[in-house]
Amino acid sequence: MKEFELKYGCNPNQKPAKIYMKNGSDLPIEILSGKPGYINFLDAFNSWQLVSELKAALGLPAAASFKHVSPTSAAVGIPLSKELKKACFVDDVEGLDDSPLACAYARARGTDRMCSFGDWVALSDVCDVMTAKMIAREVSDGVIAPGYEKEALKILSAKRKGNYNVVRIDPAYRPEPVETKDVFGITFSQLRNDFKIDPSQLKNVVTKNKDLPKEAERDLIVALITLKYTQSNSVCFATDGQAIGVGAGQQSRIHCTRLAGSKADTWFLRQSPKVLSLPFKEGLSRPDRDNVIDGYINQNEEDVCADGIWQKYFTEQPSPYTRAEQKAYLAGISGVALGSDAFFPFGDNVERAFLSGVKYIAQPGGSIRDDLVIEKCDEHDMVMAFTGMRLFHH
Secondary structure, eight states: OOEEEESOSSSTTSOSEEEEOTTSOOOSEEEEESOOOHHHHHHHHHHHHHHHHHHHHHSSOEEEEEETTEEEEEEEOOOOOHHHHHHTTOTTOTTGGGOHHHHHHHHHHHHTTTTTTTEEEEESSOBOHHHHHHHHTSOEEEEEESOBOHHHHHHHHTGGGGTOEEEEEOTTOOOOSEEEEEETTEEEEEEOOOOOOOGGGGOOBOSSOOOOOHHHHHHHHHHHHHHHTSOSSEEEEEETTEEEEEEESOSSHHHHHHHHHHHHHHHHHTTSHHHHTOOBOTTOOHHHHHHHHHHHHHOOSSOTTSTTTGGGTBSSOOOOOOHHHHHHHHTTOOOEEEEESSOOOSTHHHHHHHHTTEEEEEEOOOOTTHHHHHHHHHHTTOEEEEOOOOOOOO
């Protein structure tokens, strides 16, 4: 296939639209089901790079959930705890631990379920039946993988009445080293960011505490590779082999950290006994449960515990999750990793990260206030490595 005509570009008024290879060669993809759109393919190609790099760096199957050209989460295939399975709505899946790829998907899709609603999925390995069954029951736009088991493809192709987008990418495809794009009729050219992220970037530990366990190293790699394909400015919190809070596209570094930290807090609180024991009414849809849990934790637009409202969701009225209770629960969290795509200009980022249990930080370094940021890390006995590499992505 030399080119693929799209329904429209970013918006319905942007026609015509298509994808093609500038050198005239065949596209490195095969569309097995559906008809992906412009933004679908932006998500697909960015997410595929992320999961393939995670697999290469850590040697584990990887999955990512993408929305609007940034990851909601990315994860590698590590078995889930009982609490995490329930928080991710996969506690009913028998044999989940037998498929590392399905574990990676369950983590990536389950991290930020509100943001993952209608996502694009990327898988580093051939999609197996277990993973296909889990994708089939979520609201999603499509999936990209290097291949699909026969039964898995049958399951996915039946989704959305046969219109679900399923894309196979050639895992051997390598792009040209120089990439271009047009903005306002002007062509930009740059060397593709093929910088390889691995543990060697974590050797320059600048804090007094230099104890960086292998698990923390893994989580920092997950955070940094996730940032490589996140719209900048960006900060990523990670633990247990998955990104648990992504703050993307903010103009201020502290806003990135606050956004990522608040998402990480929600992820932790969803696994707390108080949330896991919420008495949901039978038959409540998965997206509705997502919204209710978010409202219960973050106390947003609707008071789900109020009279006249709780009856829509619960069999009995739950007690509110007070800020004091949440703070007490989060105070027991530690060992979280944080990556930043550019340097921390102020110590406030470290202070905010500490509130969400961050112990390990990887950032490029190079600020005129590096000494103050290091000092702030030392106050909290954190470990911080300077990678020397900025990871802006636009």
